[in-house]
Amino acid sequence: xxxxxxxxxxxxxxxxxxxxxxxxxxxxxxxxLAAARGAFELIQDSGAEYxxxxxxxxxxxxxxxxxxxxxxxxxxxxxxxxxxADLAALLGRIAPALxxxxxxxxxxxxxxxxxxxxxxxxxxxxxxxTVPGNDTRQYDPGEGxxxxxxxxxxxxxxxxxxxxxxxxxxxxxxxxxFASADEADAALVVVPPYHIAGISALLSxxxxxxxxxxxxxxxxEGWLSLVAHEAVTxxxxxxxxxxxxxxAMEKGATAQTASxxxxxxxxxxxxxxxxxxxxxxxxxxxxxxxxxxxETSSTVALLGPEDHREAVASEDPKVRARLxxxxxxxxxxxxxxxxxxxxxxxxxxxxxIYVRGDQVSGxxxxxxxxxAQGWFPTRDAGFMDQDGYLFLSGRADDVIVRGGENMxxxxxEDVLLTHPAVADACACAIPSVEWGETVGVAIVxxxxxxxxxEGELKELVRSRxxxxxxxxxxxxxxxxxxxxxxxxxxxxxxxVLAD
Amino acid sequence: xxxxxxxxxxxxxxxxxxxRSADGQIECGGSPMGExxxxxPAPLAADFSAGTLMGKRYIDSEGKYELLCVxxxxxxxxxxxxxxxxxDAKPLPASD
Numbered sequence: 001x002x003x004x005x006x007x008x009x010x011x012x013x014x015x016x017x018x019x020x021x022x023x024x025x026x027x028x029x030x031x032x033l034a035a036a037r038g039a040f041e042l043i044q045d046s047g048a049e050y051x052x053x054x055x056x057x058x059x060x061x062x063x064x065x066x067x068x069x070x071x072x073x074x075x076x077x078x079x080x081x082x083x084x085a086d087l088a089a090l091l092g093r094i095a096p097a098l099x100x101x102x103x104x105x106x107x108x109x110x111x112x113x114x115x116x117x118x119x120x121x122x123x124x125x126x127x128x129x130t131v132p133g134n135d136t137r138q139y140d141p142g143e144g145x146x147x148x149x150x151x152x153x154x155x156x157x158x159x160x161x162x163x164x165x166x167x168x169x170x171x172x173x174x175x176x177x178f179a180s181a182d183e184a185d186a187a188l189v190v191v192p193p194y195h196i197a198g199i200s201a202l203l204s205x206x207x208x209x210x211x212x213x214x215x216x217x218x219x220x221e222g223w224l225s226l227v228a229h230e231a232v233t234x235x236x237x238x239x240x241x242x243x244x245x246x247x248a249m250e251k252g253a254t255a256q257t258a259s260x261x262x263x264x265x266x267x268x269x270x271x272x273x274x275x276x277x278x279x280x281x282x283x284x285x286x287x288x289x290x291x292x293x294x295e296t297s298s299t300v301a302l303l304g305p306e307d308h309r310e311a312v313a314s315e316d317p318k319v320r321a322r323l324x325x326x327x328x329x330x331x332x333x334x335x336x337x338x339x340x341x342x343x344x345x346x347x348x349x350x351x352x353i354y355v356r357g358d359q360v361s362g363x364x365x366x367x368x369x370x371x372a373q374g375w376f377p378t379r380d381a382g383f384m385d386q387d388g389y390l391f392l393s394g395r396a397d398d399v400i401v402r403g404g405e406n407m408x409x410x411x412x413e414d415v416l417l418t419h420p421a422v423a424d425a426c427a428c429a430i431p432s433v434e435w436g437e438t439v440g441v442a443i444v445x446x447x448x449x450x451x452x453x454e455g456e457l458k459e460l461v462r463s464r465x466x467x468x469x470x471x472x473x474x475x476x477x478x479x480x481x482x483x484x485x486x487x488x489x490x491x492x493x494x495x496v497l498a499d
Numbered sequence: 500x501x502x503x504x505x506x507x508x509x510x511x512x513x514x515x516x517x518x519r520s521a522d523g524q525i526e527c528g529g530s531p532m533g534e535x536x537x538x539x540p541a542p543l544a545a546d547f548s549a550g551t552l553m554g555k556r557y558i559d560s561e562g563k564y565e566l567l568c569v570x571x572x573x574x575x576x577x578x579x580x581x582x583x584x585x586x587d588a589k590p591l592p593a594s595d
Contacts, residue, residue, distance in 0.1 A: 001502065001503045001516055001518070001567075002503075005516065005569065008569075009553065009554060009569055012553075012569070012570065013553055013554075141503050142503060143503065173518075173556065173567065173588065174588060174589065175588060175589060175590060175591045176588060176590060176591075177554070177587075177588045177590050178553060178554020178555070179553065179554055180590065207554075262592065264592075286592060288591075288592050290591075299591065302591060302592070304592045305592055330589070330591060331589040332589060
């Protein structure tokens with residue numbers, strides 16, 4: 001079944017309802033479907049094998065997703081922040097493509113690759129001018145790949161993760177009720193178009209008939225002003241964005257946020273301090289922490305608004321700790337924590353998170369990572385507590401193995417962050433002659449505080465965790481390296497600590 | 500019936516997409532559904548006239564059949580005379 005059906009149904013049920021607001025322009029479901037059908041013609045004529053987007057979010061991203069789907073060509077949004085050489089290599093892997101966006105750059109770095117390039121405005125104009133074919137036109141049945149996303153490739157060359165129409169349809173039909181949104185609902189989408197959260201936000205909002213309000217480029221002030229101006233009810237942010245929004249509000253930025261009912265976050269670890277402040281700043285909003293991966297078509301576990309409220313109000317440290325959890329697996333997904341030999345681990349024991357379900361693709365262009373029973377090893381390490389709450393301890397590759405004992409960086413960092421003078425902390429493995437690996441930590445001192453001394457930090461860890469967790473090396477840095485999605489780049493910290 | 504096949508009612512406006520199916524006859528309004536609508540509409544059977552709702556998924560009791568309504572109509576869905584029932588999505592608290 002083709003994902004374009006989601007837009008076709010929305011357009012059939014409410015052709016004149018506003019579907020999208022971007023930079024002041026308003027698009028109805030009918031407009032978007034007509035444009036997607038125009039894009040189909042353009043894609044067919046070009047002979048492209050992929051449709052790529054090298055641009056910030058705009059209506060072109062929505063039109064391209066569905067146009068590519070109708071044409072049966074994978075849609076592949078690219079990270080425009082990549083350096084030229086890396087981007088040229090990715091473009092080479094999808095040639096010949098119809099590329100929407102930065103024409104000058106594509107021609108300069110990948111001119112010989114036979115791409116058809118349209119600047120955004122030209123694409124948007126052309127697809128509207130193109131008269132869609134009549135009803136007898138044969139659109140793709142949707143048995144193949146809908147989306148191809150290159151993983152960020154922090155450890156090796158980027159992998160081409162593929163999501164089939166069936167994965168995305170499974171996710172949407174299983175988790176979204178058709179046309180369930182109120183006409184006044186508006187979802188603010190600010191994640192970049194090449195991120196899975198950006199794509200699933202488009203699909204679920206369109207199927208729910210929730211108006212999408214796009215913010216192509218994030219700034220706290222821009223976000224707050226759009227919330228007020230469009231009476232935004234739902235928003236998804238990555239942790240760094242929420243931190244900057246809260247910070248701007250504290251510094252007195254104009255904020256009219258009473259319309260906000262739901263704020264979801266994900267894509268990286270949320271600092272406890274930030275979520276506490278955000279809960280105070282947005283008292284009428286329900287918060288949801290969503291955990292998912294590109295390979296799972298977005299969300300597989302979540303911590304809902306009720307969980308947030310309970311955790312904040314509770315005296316029980318176990319319940320309070322849920323604020324640092326990812327919540328529980330969603331009903332349409334199965335989840336297991338497994339040990340090194342693939343055995344399912346008991347409650348509370350840390351291991352690798354495995355997931356299975358219709359929405360789980362676990363597939364790369366080169367090969368599938370699913371096992372014979374359809375389980376996908378996420379490479380994320382974590383554990384589940386007695387009540388079924390999932391806690392993430394980092395990437396499986398980030399686990400510190402000291403003398404055969406597995407330790408998660410997360411638990412050490414959580415303890416260090418309780419020190420009043422510690423603003424940010426990263427624990428990672430450093431080579432040790434005696435133990436194979438041992439713990440190294442990088443610390444960012446909180447503004448206005450004196451750097452804590454090494455002994456004090458070691459004692460703090462010793463007092464809360466086992467002595468094996470005590471860092472052997474402590475480095476003080478001015479800031480930790482994060483990518484633009486708020487993901488901590490541990491490899492870089494490792495390099496600093498190895499020196 | 501292959502998943503992704505679009506079936507039309509002979510008795511009303513209903514159209515469905517097949518998500519899951521076995522060998523039984525899929526009906527709407529009491530008459531077999533097909534990929535094309537017959538020129539002469541079939542009468543709407545009183546027992547199968549509760550109507551279909553856009554965007555709802557309909558399933559049988561054994562989980563062998565699942566149909567997504569993509570166009571609503573006056574008839575209701577059945578397989579070999581056994582009525583299908585609505586399967587609810589498990590909506591997430593707007594996580595994305």
